[in-house]
Amino acid sequence: MQKKTTIVKANARLDVSVSELCQISRSQAAKWVADGQCTVWGKVQTKASFQVVQDDELTVLLPLVKDCDIEAEDIPLQILYEDQDLVAVVKPSGMVVHPAAGNESGTLVNALLFAIKDLSGIGGEKRPGIVHRLDKDTSGLLLVAKNDAAHLSLSNQLMERSMEKHYLAVVNGEMKDVSGQVDAPIARSKRDRKKMAIDQDGRDAITDWMLLENLKHAALLDVHILTGRTHQIRVHMQSLHRPVLGDVIYGPKKGAQASRLMLHAYSLAFDHPRTGERIRLFAPPPEEFVAILKKMRVDQSAPLPFRTERETN
Template sequence: MEKMEHTILEDQKGDRIDKVISGLDEEWSRTQVQQWIKDANVLVNGQPVKTNYKCSLNDVIEITIPEPEELDVIPEEMDLEIYYEDKDVLVVNKPRGMVVHPAPGHMTGTLVNGLMAHCKDLSGINGVLRPGIVHRIDKDTSGLLMVAKNDMAHESLVNQLVEKTVTRKYKAIVHGVIPHDFGTIDAPLARDTKDRQSMAVVDNGKHAVTHFHVLERFKDFTFVECQLETGRTHQIRVHMKYIGYPLAGDPKYGPRKTLDIEGQALHAGILGFTHPRTKEYLEFEAPLPKDFEQLLEQLRK
């Protein structure tokens, strides 16, 4: 069982405890959190509380995250955009707004639900809720994901991620005009101590490196390509904010006044890896989503 602590901040005081906790991690649903509170897996200043408890400044919340239950993932017919598939691996283009895998409380509508309907065989390494999922992209990021259809493929793809031999290139629109054409951001990332649902550059965080180069400059924005060397949670979003060029449309790390796009303007456009069985290098490219292209057209005008 994992334990986590959170101290109530100024902007959270007066909020209901279930609302605060479900806001700490985008995978936790309100229903699931309410169950944790009822089961006394949530303590405030060492005491159990009710789900409608209103938080006070500096309350210390202790959360014991129960082991995930063995839940059956319901296959759901979806119109998935499959770029490649054989008996070992599958490459899919995930639309913006879709969550990659189920979590207790939101068990349907995820990419995994669609994959389960599309093919019955996915690796079991990550357990019932994340079958076949080797790496993730955020709900509001679109683009290519590799999926393992058996445990051999899963181990091979994970090792390639660890050894940094997977090619992962993203296109993004950021606020501000980046003066230089190329850059590398080498800054360690960890959970933000003030806000557990966000990541931040932290001295003793995990090693994280993002390379970028400028594709096009506009009056107040820049179109860039970012290449991941490591794949930490929210890496590109946090790194670009850290150097002063946050992603357009990013509800968590970007400014309020931004471009008209649902979620961050970030697209995982190029994915390359060595096939686990044939050892052949495969690379795929997915075009920008329509709304992303339209934004670029507006900026060019």
């Protein structure tokens, strides 16, 4: 095993110091501490809450990076941006992000393991670090970290709400206002455990929306989420009586329908974990999304109210 040694610069919890030294998450640092991989002045400490003080000598045994037990699969993958620290991919609608019961193959992670050749791994395992997730039926941009430092930085940006995430959504019914905000906590539904619902005892959830265009009995919105709760946009739009078109879980059984969920993660902005440079990515919606949208437009000859080319800047 390799090891890292440092002289502690300030009083702190042991897991905090290990996290900063090794550029890993607090939860991963706590696991390393519990596993006996951390010593202070040569003595093993196994409590994450142990207090180290300034000028203590801290040593961390780094675990050997092991191969991921998920199979790599040669699945077509749209890569919008890639460097030594991260990858931005465009997930198609219908693709699951992580392997799970009933979806052991054909997932985004299976595709990434095949496509990424310089993956150093996350938490001691050669696997892609999924920074945030998209529902199976939502298409669009996803950030993937190649190493622990990038994963920690991007995860912190999500937590601190400095990462900007914008979606294109087509909802049932026209909008009278040009913009609005839904600030309503979300939790798992008490009636149906497969659903999420607005619940005052749930986790805070904030969704900003802006009208791009009223359609025929529908509306195209730019949706900016300040939090990232499961099904957040879908639940919040339903609360406005404007469910996302094509939503078989939260949408009406009757009324305007679509062959896919009309929700697409369109734009991401974040600070690069290595350089600090602000990066903004754009991924236009796929052809099937645009085709459904065009049929619903009042003026089909007008330019589409969003970027139609993939861009990074």
